[in-house]
Amino acid sequence: MRRLFHQKTSRWVLAASLVLLLCPGIAEAHLVTTGLGPVYDGISHLALSPEDWVPVLALAFFAGLRGPEAGRYTLFLLPVAWLAGGLVGLRAQTLPAFAIPAISFLIPGALVAADLRMKPGAVAVLAVILGFIHGWRNGAVMQLAASGALELIGMISALFVVVALVAAFVVSLKRPWTRIAVRVAGSWIAATGLLLLGWSLHRGPL
Amino acid sequence: MKPTRFCVHSVTWVLTVTIFLFWTQSAQAHLERSQVFGFVSGFQHPWSGADHILAMIAVGIWGAQLGPPAMWLLPVTFPMVMAAGGFLGLIGVGLPGVEFGIALSALLLGAAVCTEARPKLVFAAALVGCFGLFHGHAHGTELPAGESGLLYSMGFVIATGCLHGIGIALGLVHRWTIGRVALRAGGVFIALMGVHFVWGALT
Numbered sequence: 001m002r003r004l005f006h007q008k009t010s011r012w013v014l015a016a017s018l019v020l021l022l023c024p025g026i027a028e029a030h031l032v033t034t035g036l037g038p039v040y041d042g043i044s045h046l047a048l049s050p051e052d053w054v055p056v057l058a059l060a061f062f063a064g065l066r067g068p069e070a071g072r073y074t075l076f077l078l079p080v081a082w083l084a085g086g087l088v089g090l091r092a093q094t095l096p097a098f099a100i101p102a103i104s105f106l107i108p109g110a111l112v113a114a115d116l117r118m119k120p121g122a123v124a125v126l127a128v129i130l131g132f133i134h135g136w137r138n139g140a141v142m143q144l145a146a147s148g149a150l151e152l153i154g155m156i157s158a159l160f161v162v163v164a165l166v167a168a169f170v171v172s173l174k175r176p177w178t179r180i181a182v183r184v185a186g187s188w189i190a191a192t193g194l195l196l197l198g199w200s201l202h203r204g205p206l
Numbered sequence: 207m208k209p210t211r212f213c214v215h216s217v218t219w220v221l222t223v224t225i226f227l228f229w230t231q232s233a234q235a236h237l238e239r240s241q242v243f244g245f246v247s248g249f250q251h252p253w254s255g256a257d258h259i260l261a262m263i264a265v266g267i268w269g270a271q272l273g274p275p276a277m278w279l280l281p282v283t284f285p286m287v288m289a290a291g292g293f294l295g296l297i298g299v300g301l302p303g304v305e306f307g308i309a310l311s312a313l314l315l316g317a318a319v320c321t322e323a324r325p326k327l328v329f330a331a332a333l334v335g336c337f338g339l340f341h342g343h344a345h346g347t348e349l350p351a352g353e354s355g356l357l358y359s360m361g362f363v364i365a366t367g368c369l370h371g372i373g374i375a376l377g378l379v380h381r382w383t384i385g386r387v388a389l390r391a392g393g394v395f396i397a398l399m400g401v402h403f404v405w406g407a408l409t
Contacts, residue, residue: 113283192356195359198293198294
């Protein structure tokens with residue numbers, strides 16, 4: 001008797017499942033039209049924009065090479081400057097895109113490759129300049145895409161995490177060859193920037 | 207401090223995911239001829255010419271033969287010098303005898319590996335830098351037309367770095383006697399190929 005009941009129940013469950021499978025609704029969680037929500041859109045925007053995250057990576061490398069103090073300055077000043085630039089960009093006209101990614105690759109990458117001795121304050125100034133310019137560019141693009149400040153918040157949160165992890169990792173490197181490996185990565189970033197600069201001059205804005 | 211197994215696994219996973227992220231090609235529906243496809247297209251470009259491959263690997267081997275600091279100095283400076291050549295090529299600045307210079311690079315770098323030449327570091331860096339300029343210039347003028355060169359440039363530079371890495375890795379056998387002999391034999395092969403390239407450039 002009990003077995004028969006179980007069989008009947010199983011059939012009903014199977015039938016109900018098939019009906020549910022045949023009647024799919026539209027998934028509301030991640031609509032293409034709504035994106036992932038403004039904060040996650042900001043995070044994914046950064047992840048999908050190498051012209052933004054590679055210079056940040058180079059800056060984090062450089063801050064790490066220059067020690068914990070430079071790393072701390074960069075960690076807190078870069079996101080703040082990015083936010084400030086982004087808010088300005090949201091209200092201003094778009095910046096000319098010409099050569100900004102190329103220069104942002106070239107300068108921090110070259111500094112990493114050269115392992116240039118620089119005071120933490122100077123690294124902080126570099127972080128503020130890079131953050132403000134890239135924030136401005138992103139803000140201007142977000143204005144065109146009708147996005148808001150929440151997207152900027154998502155972006156700077158991701159920046160904070162990236163800088164914290166990368167700079168701390170580089171600070172922890174003690175063996176000479178590991179620091180050389182970071183410098184090689186910097187030279188690759190600078191070389192990419194140089195090629196981009198040539199590309200910009202040859203083909204127009206990127 | 208030895209890296210933990212967790213650390214090694216994490217790095218492997220991050221590298222794998224990064225490679226897959228960069229491995230994206232243009233959607234076939236919107237493929238346009240002669241356009242830059244992205245990272246893969248740039249990554250493939252340095253592997254397309256035997257002269258370039260041999261010269262880059264020879265740089266790595268020679269650096270490994272010279273030992274530190276040359277072993278580290280060459281991979282740091284070479285991509286930047288080569289990109290400077292690419293920059294000149296892209297903006298249309300001419301460089302005389304590019305093809306001959308590239309061919310000569312394989313010959314001389316092969317000879318340097320073969321003879322285990324030990325010039326002053328400045329001279330070695332200048333020689334390699336000079337050849338890097340020629341190689342970069344040739345690549346700069348050959349870069350295909352496209353709307354965005356970012357991922358292409360990244361792939362191109364990373365591929366060149368990988369070629370150096372292969373050269374350095376091969377050069378690490380220099381610590382053993384049989385390895386030294388094998389490297390010198392490899393140098394002879396590269397120099398002979400260089401003769402072939404020079405002959406091709408002159409005729």
